[in-house]
Amino acid sequence: MKKKTGKFNLILGCILLGGIGLFALSGLLFMPYDPEGMDIANKLAAPSLAHPFGCDNFGRDIFSRVQSGLLTTLGIGISSVALGTVLGTLLGALMGYYAGLIDEGLMRIMDVLFAIPSILLALIFLSVFDSSMGNVILALGFSIVPSFAKMMRQEFRKQREMEYVKVAKLFGASDARILFVHILPNVMPTFINCILISFNNAVLAEAGMSYLGIGVQPPKASLGRMLSEAQGYLTSAPFYTIFPGIIMILMLFGFCLLSEKGSEKNA
Amino acid sequence: MEQSNVCEVRNLSFSYAKSGFGRKKAGQGSSISDISFSIKEGEILGLVGESGSGKSTLAKCIAGLLEPSQGTIEKQKVQMVFQDSYSALNPAKTVGWLLEESLRLSGVKDKEIRREKIRQMLDEVELEEEHLDRKPSALSGGQRQRVMIAMALLANPGLLIADEPVSALDVTVQKQILGLLKKLRKERKLAILFISHDLRTVYGLCDSCMVMKEGKIVEAGSKDELYCNPKTEYTRLLLQSAGIEWE
Amino acid sequence: MLDVRNLTIEFHDHSLPEVAVDNISFSVNDGDILGIVGESGSGKSMTALAIAGLLNRGDITKSGEILLDGKELLHMKRKELRELQGKDIGIVFQEPMTSLNPVRKIDWQVEEALRTHGEKDKDKMKQLALEIMEEVGLPDVEILYNAYPHELSGGMRQRVMIAAAMISGPGLLIADEPTTALDVTVQAQIIALLKKINAEKKTTILFISHDLSLVRMLCKHVLVMKDGNIVEEGPVEEIFRNPKESYTRELIDAIPVVERRRNDNGAK
Numbered sequence: 001m002k003k004k005t006g007k008f009n010l011i012l013g014c015i016l017l018g019g020i021g022l023f024a025l026s027g028l029l030f031m032p033y034d035p036e037g038m039d040i041a042n043k044l045a046a047p048s049l050a051h052p053f054g055c056d057n058f059g060r061d062i063f064s065r066v067q068s069g070l071l072t073t074l075g076i077g078i079s080s081v082a083l084g085t086v087l088g089t090l091l092g093a094l095m096g097y098y099a100g101l102i103d104e105g106l107m108r109i110m111d112v113l114f115a116i117p118s119i120l121l122a123l124i125f126l127s128v129f130d131s132s133m134g135n136v137i138l139a140l141g142f143s144i145v146p147s148f149a150k151m152m153r154q155e156f157r158k159q160r161e162m163e164y165v166k167v168a169k170l171f172g173a174s175d176a177r178i179l180f181v182h183i184l185p186n187v188m189p190t191f192i193n194c195i196l197i198s199f200n201n202a203v204l205a206e207a208g209m210s211y212l213g214i215g216v217q218p219p220k221a222s223l224g225r226m227l228s229e230a231q232g233y234l235t236s237a238p239f240y241t242i243f244p245g246i247i248m249i250l251m252l253f254g255f256c257l258l259s260e261k262g263s264e265k266n267a
Numbered sequence: 268m269e270q271s272n273v274c275e276v277r278n279l280s281f282s283y284a285k286s287g288f289g290r291k292k293a294g295q296g297s298s299i300s301d302i303s304f305s306i307k308e309g310e311i312l313g314l315v316g317e318s319g320s321g322k323s324t325l326a327k328c329i330a331g332l333l334e335p336s337q338g339t340i341e342k343q344k345v346q347m348v349f350q351d352s353y354s355a356l357n358p359a360k361t362v363g364w365l366l367e368e369s370l371r372l373s374g375v376k377d378k379e380i381r382r383e384k385i386r387q388m389l390d391e392v393e394l395e396e397e398h399l400d401r402k403p404s405a406l407s408g409g410q411r412q413r414v415m416i417a418m419a420l421l422a423n424p425g426l427l428i429a430d431e432p433v434s435a436l437d438v439t440v441q442k443q444i445l446g447l448l449k450k451l452r453k454e455r456k457l458a459i460l461f462i463s464h465d466l467r468t469v470y471g472l473c474d475s476c477m478v479m480k481e482g483k484i485v486e487a488g489s490k491d492e493l494y495c496n497p498k499t500e501y502t503r504l505l506l507q508s509a510g511i512e513w514e
Numbered sequence: 515m516l517d518v519r520n521l522t523i524e525f526h527d528h529s530l531p532e533v534a535v536d537n538i539s540f541s542v543n544d545g546d547i548l549g550i551v552g553e554s555g556s557g558k559s560m561t562a563l564a565i566a567g568l569l570n571r572g573d574i575t576k577s578g579e580i581l582l583d584g585k586e587l588l589h590m591k592r593k594e595l596r597e598l599q600g601k602d603i604g605i606v607f608q609e610p611m612t613s614l615n616p617v618r619k620i621d622w623q624v625e626e627a628l629r630t631h632g633e634k635d636k637d638k639m640k641q642l643a644l645e646i647m648e649e650v651g652l653p654d655v656e657i658l659y660n661a662y663p664h665e666l667s668g669g670m671r672q673r674v675m676i677a678a679a680m681i682s683g684p685g686l687l688i689a690d691e692p693t694t695a696l697d698v699t700v701q702a703q704i705i706a707l708l709k710k711i712n713a714e715k716k717t718t719i720l721f722i723s724h725d726l727s728l729v730r731m732l733c734k735h736v737l738v739m740k741d742g743n744i745v746e747e748g749p750v751e752e753i754f755r756n757p758k759e760s761y762t763r764e765l766i767d768a769i770p771v772v773e774r775r776r777n778d779n780g781a782k
Contacts, residue, residue: 185359
């Protein structure tokens, strides 16, 4: 019974993300209009055959903007998560495996970072530096590191006590090899879960930042940016909010389903 | 022919230090003090003691997993077989990968040579080729212990330390593994340090035997000496507890 | 006293039902010690759990009868079963580390059987607990009474388990590999303790082990189980002298040889 729901979640999650992925890909290959091209005549035009998702307050085609916004959001999400994953895993592995002073020192730093909400951290970072796309990625990536490192640290600490690690040591395996060839496959369920959850958080954080006006700068589209721009027209042009919103919700939901599956496997 | 020592331990001591920030780590072993002995080529030396006697600490010192605080160890290459084959075999890897890893880390670069060596080793430890594709969790306890032994032997050690290798196994499987160790000693002239808490397990296997208590060796001698004419009260107690009596 | 008839236990957690115990029957007389010997997967522990009434799971089907003093246990309702558990049946498990609740003090654990059967008088419980703890050979009972399980050695924990199982004076004590996780010297002490309990309290003991030599120290009668079946049964010495089944012979042969040397010497 339990197994079946798990499988259902996995399949549904894959379908959702597959659909979103295809939609994003379609944006690379074909975009009906220039996402940044204004057309005042079509200002806040309702969805029609020519503009399936309608047009925004500058008459830009929402369908094209959703396509390009999704690409931006995915791009920011993937690169920031990649950055956070690499750093977080590295730190977590070092802290968990070596313990002692390295662990104590790094852990206190992580605790401090952990105490500040990651979005606040990103906010500070972006107000000090300018909010170019690269900086947004850096800010989000670093904000992922503490929680990622903490989770991985725990897993590595658990695995460190396993005797197979001693066996590998006896065979003369280097520490790096023990960490990433011997131990890492054993923490895969948590690892993948961490990535999925971080990705969700990154997408949400990006939306939040764009909403606050830092993050992706206009006229560039991102899903979060579009939602913040649409808030003034919630009643007059609900489609402006609905389409980017739906895409974002479906994507987050898809990741949730997958990570749920991962944690079940873990348990 | 004079047989050379594969391992010589002199005045070895080790004590667990308290870790940084004054915390004592959980699961620390017992300390050992002033231990000296040697193992010859092709010899099986039994090491018997109860939990907390420091026998595993001694094993880890010899294997190089712990740095002794005093004393010297002169040794050839040492490999170890652990009691808990479940945690000692990486659960994420297949048996084939584990065996290959042992060779890779011993510097055997050629894939074909590795394959060939593994095939021979499977024969030697009485495993089948079909086991190579399985994960350790799909094997029985006895099979996992054989994989452990194969991994250790592929690294070509002069001394094999077997830390309670049969304690977790069923009695009939215990007998098979002990038989395998005996065969390996005979065919490879392998020296084995066999650790157990039970004098009975050691009896059929070893040539000589040491009894440890509270970090010290309380009695050592040839098998017949120790079993038929124990000198210390403690050895006598161990023998009695194991149901071995003598008139 | 204990009469097991046609007991069959099947697992249903995989697609194919798995027979853990296959139609076995045996009985134990009042005050006897019966040994059940078998390797992992032989169904010996399942049999013990069934007798103790601990096999009420949805994915297991059981059939047959287990009669304890004429009462049928196997299909008894959980409520009635609870009346018996801890009072008429005591059980000791292999792992003294996990079978004691790590966050409760020893006093609570030893007195639990009394408490679940309606005892409220704290002083009386304490007195009984201290008495039984002394009886099972625990030192400094007044101090231990307020200790936590992790402060005790494995052997002491196992004695606490036995004290907890024996406090309400059950007629049947089931000991499921109680010595396997212990050092040999402690094993011998626990065996001696079980012998003493049997002699002094006339408690019937079901001793489950994979080690025939331990069974030989403690029991007069033994069942040898393999793959859910009883392959041989009879007096222990008889089975050692003249095993009828090849499997029993295999088990005896697997006992390290020092044991047998004693016999050789004895015969000479």
